Amino acid sequence: xxxxxxxxxxxxxxxxxxLWGGGAGARDSAVIRASGHINxxxxxxxxxxxxxxxxxxxxxxxxxxxxxxxxxxGVEPRFVTLASSGRIPYLMxxxxxxxLGGLTLTPGRAEVIAFSRPxxxxxxxxxxxxxxxxxxxxxxxxxxxxxxxxxxxxxxxxLQQRVPKARMLLLESYAxxxxxxxxxxxxxxxxxxxxxxxxxxxxxxxxxxxxRGFAPxxxxxxxxxxxxxxxxxxxxxxxxxxxxxxxxxxxxxxxxFDPVVAERAP
Amino acid sequence: MTGLDFxxxxxxxxxxxxxxxxxxxxxxxxxxxGLLLAVGLAVLRFENQGTWRRLSRSYSTALTxxxxxxxxxxxxxxxxxxxxxxxxxxxxxxxxxxNAAAYLADILGAxxxxxxxxxxxxxxxxxxxxxQTYLRVILPxxxxxxxxxxxxxxxxxxLGSAMASIFGVEDLTGRAYDIGSTTxxxxxxxxxxxxxxALLSFALTGVFSLFRRTMERMV
Numbered sequence: 001x002x003x004x005x006x007x008x009x010x011x012x013x014x015x016x017x018x019l020w021g022g023g024a025g026a027r028d029s030a031v032i033r034a035s036g037h038i039n040x041x042x043x044x045x046x047x048x049x050x051x052x053x054x055x056x057x058x059x060x061x062x063x064x065x066x067x068x069x070x071x072x073x074g075v076e077p078r079f080v081t082l083a084s085s086g087r088i089p090y091l092m093x094x095x096x097x098x099x100l101g102g103l104t105l106t107p108g109r110a111e112v113i114a115f116s117r118p119x120x121x122x123x124x125x126x127x128x129x130x131x132x133x134x135x136x137x138x139x140x141x142x143x144x145x146x147x148x149x150x151x152x153x154x155x156x157x158x159l160q161q162r163v164p165k166a167r168m169l170l171l172e173s174y175a176x177x178x179x180x181x182x183x184x185x186x187x188x189x190x191x192x193x194x195x196x197x198x199x200x201x202x203x204x205x206x207x208x209x210x211x212r213g214f215a216p217x218x219x220x221x222x223x224x225x226x227x228x229x230x231x232x233x234x235x236x237x238x239x240x241x242x243x244x245x246x247x248x249x250x251x252x253x254x255x256x257f258d259p260v261v262a263e264r265a266p
Numbered sequence: 267m268t269g270l271d272f273x274x275x276x277x278x279x280x281x282x283x284x285x286x287x288x289x290x291x292x293x294x295x296x297x298x299x300g301l302l303l304a305v306g307l308a309v310l311r312f313e314n315q316g317t318w319r320r321l322s323r324s325y326s327t328a329l330t331x332x333x334x335x336x337x338x339x340x341x342x343x344x345x346x347x348x349x350x351x352x353x354x355x356x357x358x359x360x361x362x363x364x365n366a367a368a369y370l371a372d373i374l375g376a377x378x379x380x381x382x383x384x385x386x387x388x389x390x391x392x393x394x395x396x397x398q399t400y401l402r403v404i405l406p407x408x409x410x411x412x413x414x415x416x417x418x419x420x421x422x423x424x425l426g427s428a429m430a431s432i433f434g435v436e437d438l439t440g441r442a443y444d445i446g447s448t449t450x451x452x453x454x455x456x457x458x459x460x461x462x463x464a465l466l467s468f469a470l471t472g473v474f475s476l477f478r479r480t481m482e483r484m485v
Contacts, residue, residue, distance in 0.1 A: 085443060089452035092269075112450045152447040169354065169434040170444070183346040185354075 029073075029232040032097055037076040040066040041090050041099035044081045045173050047198040048256040049102050061256040062100035065119065068248060069098065069223070072239030083172065085152035088113055091224055098236065102195060104154040104219040114227045116236045118220030120253060124155060126211035127196055128188035129181065137214035140166050140188060148177045148186035155191045158218060174199050182206045192218075194257055274449035275458050282445060282459065285438035286466060288355075292430055292437060293423040295359050300366025301416075307371035308408075309400065312378050322371065329368035335429050337361045342433050358430040366423060373415045377408030410481065417474040421467050428463075438462060 032038050042050040042062045050060040058079050070077035080096050091099045091113055104122060105115045128134045134145060143165030149156050151170040159166060169186055171177045174196055181189055182203035189196065193210060200208050223240075225232055243249040275282070310322040329337065338361030345352060352360065381404050389399040409416070431440035442459040446452035 085447055085452075088450045089446070092450070093453060108448070109450060151443055157448065170440075171434055172432050179343060183343065184351060185346070 027097055028229045037078045038070050039078050039080050039096045041080050041082050041096035043101035046195055064252045069239055084150055099224040103224045105222050113224045114233050116223035117240055118222055120221050122192045122218050122221055124190050124215045124218050125193040126188050126190050128209050130207040130209040132187040134188050145187035148181050148189050150174055150177050159190055270454055272454050274451050275455045278445050282441050285441035288437040289427050292427045296362035296366050297420050297423055299363040300370055303367035304370030304374050308374040311375050326368040326371055329365055334365045337365050354433045354435050358433055358435055373412050374408050377412035378404055380411055381407045413478055421470055
């Protein structure tokens with residue numbers, strides 16, 4: 001229990017120095033091709049973008065898109081699972097070469113990573129238990145209601161700007177946020193209904209109210225990658241353009257999003 | 267050079283430092299309440315041979331063999347199922363208190379077992395009742411003997427309180443995550459936060475050493 005300040009300073013300097021001097025960065029496209037595989041970040045807790053299927057295999061929109069990108073580059077896809085808050089850090093630390101997981105293009109994010117062309121547009125909805133009495137987005141402006149959001153999601157910044165008085169409880173995952181909302185820890189959540197809708201049936205005792213149409217499309221969902229590698233960005237965009245041209249992009253979107261809209265979201 | 271940029275973190279340093287107080291408060295409250303509960307558990311163990319002793323031991327076994335995260339999770343999500351709603355801050359304090367009590371009871375129990383028999387005889391000779399014997403003889407001796415272990419556990423609790431952020435508490439780690447999610451400089455903010463935890467831990471070590479030296483001089 002002896003305080004040794006010299007050891008502490010030395011240890012901190014060693015950690016900072018090692019990271020400052022020689023830390024890892026994202027691999028460039030030449031290295032990716034030479035290695036024969038591409039590391040793709042996906043979030044398994046965000047259906048329909050990513051989830052584990054009945055055979056405990058990763059599946060979802062992002063997984064299909066990732067496979068197509070790998071195929072287009074002539075390499076093998078290697079999926080790396082991560083959480084919302086880990087998407088950009090994983091990319092910046094070089095743990096993944098590209099990242100999906102509902103990554104919305106925002107000016108702030110564009111300062112640190114590069115984005116592909118859009119995959120699709122997202123739109124926010126208010127998700128609230130009907131008995132809380134929230135009938136419109138404007139109700140949230142009063143600051144009376146407590147919001148539950150997922151840390152690192154685009155909705156947090158959107159709400160801080162649109163409803164600055166609203167109190168917010170930030171949790172780590174959509175499953176936690178919906179459970180907490182159902183238990184009464186908060187009154188509403190604002191997020192993309194296509195993502196959150198999957199979790200609502202897990203709380204069948206709650207009569208959910210979904211309020212849409214208060215916001216314009218909040219942004220484009222893209223693939224994130226290193227800002228330095230222009231070649232990789234060109235490759236990814238070329239593959240996505242090809243997929244749009246031959247209908248694969250639309251097909252994958254329909255496969256994963258149509259059932260959500262039709263069956264899962266109340 | 268890896269492109270590390272600490273500027274966005276340093277401009278939010280005051281906000282980050284505000285989390286230090288929350289971290290110390292969570293760990294401090296949980297330690298104090300955990301210690302009170304631990305005294306009860308240790309006395310049960312010391313005074314009884316039968317059911318109460320087994321119950322006290324079972325409590326420690328159960329809580330030292332399950333993750334603290336699961337225990338806080340249970341308080342945070344299970345209590346509302348029984349109609350009891352406590353705030354995220356209180357949920358974390360309760361969860362950490364229950365966990366700390368299990369470890370501290372083991373530490374205090376070991377300290378109480380080391381009280382020399384002659385101390386008990388002296389207490390008896392002086393006509394002290396059991397309560398007075400505990401308060402004036404056994405617990406002070408056990409506390410002094412086990413002080414390093416108790417202080418180490420408090421430091422572990424300071425570092426372990428980082429999991430409060432998972433439950434939406436704006437402690438040091440929670441604020442670090444907030445800064446990371448808005449600036450995307452997660453590596454930088456986590457390095458600074460790690461440094462702050464290290465400084466906090468070392469400062470506490472200094473305080474505990476000073477406290478111990480003072481205590482020894484008073485005896």
